[in-house]
Amino acid sequence: MVTESLIQIKNLYYKYEGKDDVSKNEYVLNGINLDIKKGEFIALIGRNGSGKSTLAKHLNSVCLPSKGDVFVDGINTKDDKFLYKIRTKVGQVFQNPDNQIVASIVEDDVAFGCENLGIPPDEIRFRVNKALTAVDMCGYEKHSVNTLSGGQKQRVAIAGIIAMEPECIILDEPTSMLDPKGREEVISTVMKLNREKKITVILITHNMEEAVSADRVIVMGSGKIILDGTPQNVFSKIETLNEYELDVPQASELIYRLAQKGFDVPECILNEEDCVNALLKIMQD
Amino acid sequence: MxxxxxxxxxxxxxxxxxxxxxxxxxxxxxxxxxxxxxxxxxxxxxxxxxxxxxxxxxxxxxxxxxxxxxxxxxxxxxxxxxxxxxxxxxxxxxxxxxxxxxxxxxxxxxxxxxxxxxxxxxxxxxxxxxSPTDLTDGLEHILKPLELLHIRVGDVAMMMTVAIRFIPIFTEETNKITNAQKARGADMDGGNIFKRVKAFIPVLIPLFVSSFRRADDLALAMECRCYNGGKGRTRMKKLxxxxxxxxxxxxxxxxxxxxxxxxxxx
Structure with a gap:
C-alpha cells in the first residue's frame, strides 16, 4: 500500500456567499481536517445537506475555502496558476449522467477533457481508446450517447475523466439514478480502476452496500467529520450512525441487535455471507 | 422516447x-x-x-x-x-x-x-x-473568417454541440412532463388552437426550469473537465x-x- 498523501485538508471552513440571511452565518463545512492517501478507496457518507458534495467541490477548486486550506499533491487549491493542473489531477463524476456528457458521440465525449487540455490528436486518440477499455466500453466508440443505458452513460462519463489521467476520481452519488444493473456496472468499474490503475477513489453515496466495499469510510454530519475508519470500524458504531439518521447495512444491524440481546456474535459484520455464517453458528450452539 | x-x-x-x-x-x-x-x-x-x-x-x-x-x-x-x-x-x-x-x-x-x-x-x-461533432467542427472551420468581426466561432460551435446533444433529452422530458400533467388531470388534446397553446404552458414552465438546472450541472461538469472557453483547445479528429x-x-x-x-x- 502506498502511503504518500494525495489530498490534505487543513482546518477547512466554508460558507456560501450572498445567500439569504438565514443561512448566511452558517458554515456548511465546519472545521474539516482530512488526509487522503494515494490509492485509497474512500466512501463518503452522510445525509442530504451534511456537506459531502461541498467538500468534494473543494478538492478540485470548484469551491475555495472560506477559512483553512486544501492541498492537492502539495498544491494549494487557492493557487490560480494551477487551476487546470488540479482539475486534471482530481476528476469528478456527477449524479446525472445526462447532464455531464457534452458531445453526442461516445468517443467525442471521452475526448472532450483531453481536447481542453490541448493534448495532440494522436495522443488523445490513444487515451480515449485506453479509457474506453478501462471502463469496458470498447466497441461503443461511434455510438450515440442517447442509445446507451444509464450505467453505460455513467461509464462513458467515467472514461471522460480517466482519459485526462487523473490521480483521483470523485464520484458524487454516481449510482443514485441508475437501476441495480447499472449500479453494479459502475461500482465494479470504479473498483477495478482503483485496484488496477491505483486511482484514488472518493465515492459519495447513500447506499451502504457500496460504502462497505471501500477501504475507508468517512461519515459526515452538519459539516463535520463524525466517523472515519475502516468499514468494520465505522459500521460497528451503530448508535452514532442512527443518531445522524444514517442507514446501516442490514447484516450489520441484525448482528448488532443480536449482540445486544446477549448472543455470542462477532463484533461487526458487513456482508450477508458472514451474517449467515454467524447465524448458523448461533443456531448450532 | x-x-x-x-x-x-x-x-x-x-x-x-x-x-x-x-x-x-x-x-x-x-x-x-x-x-x-x-x-x-x-x-x-x-x-x-x-x-x-x-x-x-x-x-x-x-x-x-x-x-x-x-x-x-x-x-x-x-x-x-x-x-x-x-x-x-x-x-x-x-x-x-x-x-x-x-x-x-x-x-x-x-x-x-x-x-x-x-x-x-x-x-x-x-x-x-x-457525426454531430464533425458537423460542428466543419461549421467552425467554415465560419472561421467571422472571427475577424470578433465573433467567437468556437463558442458558437460549442453551443451547437450542446444543443444537438440535448435535443433528444428535452424531447423525452417534454413527453414525461406532458404525461405527468395529464395524470394530474390537465387537458392537453382538446379544444381549439388557443386552448391547446394555453394547455401547453404547464408543460413549458417545468421544462424551462429543468433546462436551467441541466445547464447549471453541465457548466459545472464542463468546468471540472478543464473547459476554459476554447483557448488552446485541440481536436482528436483533424479534418x-x-x-x-x-x-x-x-x-x-x-x-x-x-x-x-x-x-x-x-
Missing part, C-alpha cells in the same frame, strides 16, 4: 458520403440549394433529381428513414405545393372568380414540391452521414480534405454546368 425522431440523427457507416470531409458536405449542401432553385425547366429538374438520387443511393442509408423524415414536414411540402397551383400566368385550365389554375401554376407547384422534397432528402444525407472531396467539387461543377446548359438549350 428519443428513438422517435429520425430527422437529424447520425447513422454511423462506411459509405463514400460518410468519408467526405464535413466542410465539403456543408458547402455542397449550400451550393445544392442554389442549384435546386436555379433549375427552371423539366430537363434541368430531371438532372437535379438524378443527381440527388445518386447522392442518396451512395449514402447507403435505409430508404425508410428518408420517408420518415419527410413525413414530419409533409404538411409544409403539400401546403407549399398547393399554394403554388394558383400562382402563375398563361393558359387557363380552370377559373373561379379571381382564383385560376394555369398550366404554369401546375408546373410551379410540381417544381416547388419536388425542390423541397429533394432539399430535405439531401439535408438528411448530410445529417445521417455526419482533412481527401480525393473524395475533389470528387465532390467535380460533381458540383458538373451539376452546375448541366443545369445552366439545360436552362439555356431546352
Amino acid at each position: 428519443s428513438g422517435d425522431i429520425v430527422f437529424g440523427r447520425f447513422m454511423p457507416g462506411n459509405s463514400v458520403i460518410h468519408r467526405i470531409d464535413p466542410r465539403s458536405k456543408i458547402l455542397f449542401l449550400t451550393a445544392y440549394v442554389i442549384f435546386a432553385f436555379a433549375a427552371e425547366n423539366y430537363v434541368s429538374m430531371l438532372l437535379i433529381t438524378l443527381a440527388s438520387i445518386f447522392v442518396i443511393v451512395s449514402a447507403k442509408i435505409k430508404f425508410k428513414l428518408y420517408l420518415e423524415s419527410l413525413k414530419v414536414i409533409l404538411f409544409v411540402v403539400l401546403f407549399a405545393g398547393a399554394l403554388n397551383i394558383f400562382n402563375g400566368s398563361g393558359h387557363i385550365l380552370w377559373e373561379y372568380g379571381i382564383i385560376k389554375i394555369t398550366e404554369e401554376g401546375i408546373k410551379n407547384s410540381l417544381f416547388v414540391t419536388l425542390r423541397i422534397t429533394l432539399l430535405i432528402a439531401v439535408s438528411c444525407v448530410l445529417s445521417f452521414t455526419t 482533412c480534405f481527401s480525393r473524395v472531396d475533389i470528387g465532390v467539387l467535380l460533381f458540383s461543377i458538373l451539376i452546375f454546368t448541366g443545369i445552366v446548359y439545360c436552362n439555356i438549350y431546352f
Whole structure:
C-alpha cells in the first residue's frame, strides 16, 4: 500500500456567499481536517445537506475555502496558476449522467477533457481508446450517447475523466439514478480502476452496500467529520450512525441487535455471507 | 422516447458520403440549394433529381428513414405545393372568380414540391452521414473568417454541440412532463388552437426550469473537465480534405454546368 498523501485538508471552513440571511452565518463545512492517501478507496457518507458534495467541490477548486486550506499533491487549491493542473489531477463524476456528457458521440465525449487540455490528436486518440477499455466500453466508440443505458452513460462519463489521467476520481452519488444493473456496472468499474490503475477513489453515496466495499469510510454530519475508519470500524458504531439518521447495512444491524440481546456474535459484520455464517453458528450452539 | 425522431440523427457507416470531409458536405449542401432553385425547366429538374438520387443511393442509408423524415414536414411540402397551383400566368385550365389554375401554376407547384422534397432528402444525407461533432467542427472551420468581426466561432460551435446533444433529452422530458400533467388531470388534446397553446404552458414552465438546472450541472461538469472557453483547445479528429472531396467539387461543377446548359438549350 502506498502511503504518500494525495489530498490534505487543513482546518477547512466554508460558507456560501450572498445567500439569504438565514443561512448566511452558517458554515456548511465546519472545521474539516482530512488526509487522503494515494490509492485509497474512500466512501463518503452522510445525509442530504451534511456537506459531502461541498467538500468534494473543494478538492478540485470548484469551491475555495472560506477559512483553512486544501492541498492537492502539495498544491494549494487557492493557487490560480494551477487551476487546470488540479482539475486534471482530481476528476469528478456527477449524479446525472445526462447532464455531464457534452458531445453526442461516445468517443467525442471521452475526448472532450483531453481536447481542453490541448493534448495532440494522436495522443488523445490513444487515451480515449485506453479509457474506453478501462471502463469496458470498447466497441461503443461511434455510438450515440442517447442509445446507451444509464450505467453505460455513467461509464462513458467515467472514461471522460480517466482519459485526462487523473490521480483521483470523485464520484458524487454516481449510482443514485441508475437501476441495480447499472449500479453494479459502475461500482465494479470504479473498483477495478482503483485496484488496477491505483486511482484514488472518493465515492459519495447513500447506499451502504457500496460504502462497505471501500477501504475507508468517512461519515459526515452538519459539516463535520463524525466517523472515519475502516468499514468494520465505522459500521460497528451503530448508535452514532442512527443518531445522524444514517442507514446501516442490514447484516450489520441484525448482528448488532443480536449482540445486544446477549448472543455470542462477532463484533461487526458487513456482508450477508458472514451474517449467515454467524447465524448458523448461533443456531448450532 | 428519443428513438422517435429520425430527422437529424447520425447513422454511423462506411459509405463514400460518410468519408467526405464535413466542410465539403456543408458547402455542397449550400451550393445544392442554389442549384435546386436555379433549375427552371423539366430537363434541368430531371438532372437535379438524378443527381440527388445518386447522392442518396451512395449514402447507403435505409430508404425508410428518408420517408420518415419527410413525413414530419409533409404538411409544409403539400401546403407549399398547393399554394403554388394558383400562382402563375398563361393558359387557363380552370377559373373561379379571381382564383385560376394555369398550366404554369401546375408546373410551379410540381417544381416547388419536388425542390423541397429533394432539399430535405439531401439535408438528411448530410445529417445521417455526419457525426454531430464533425458537423460542428466543419461549421467552425467554415465560419472561421467571422472571427475577424470578433465573433467567437468556437463558442458558437460549442453551443451547437450542446444543443444537438440535448435535443433528444428535452424531447423525452417534454413527453414525461406532458404525461405527468395529464395524470394530474390537465387537458392537453382538446379544444381549439388557443386552448391547446394555453394547455401547453404547464408543460413549458417545468421544462424551462429543468433546462436551467441541466445547464447549471453541465457548466459545472464542463468546468471540472478543464473547459476554459476554447483557448488552446485541440481536436482528436483533424479534418482533412481527401480525393473524395475533389470528387465532390467535380460533381458540383458538373451539376452546375448541366443545369445552366439545360436552362439555356431546352
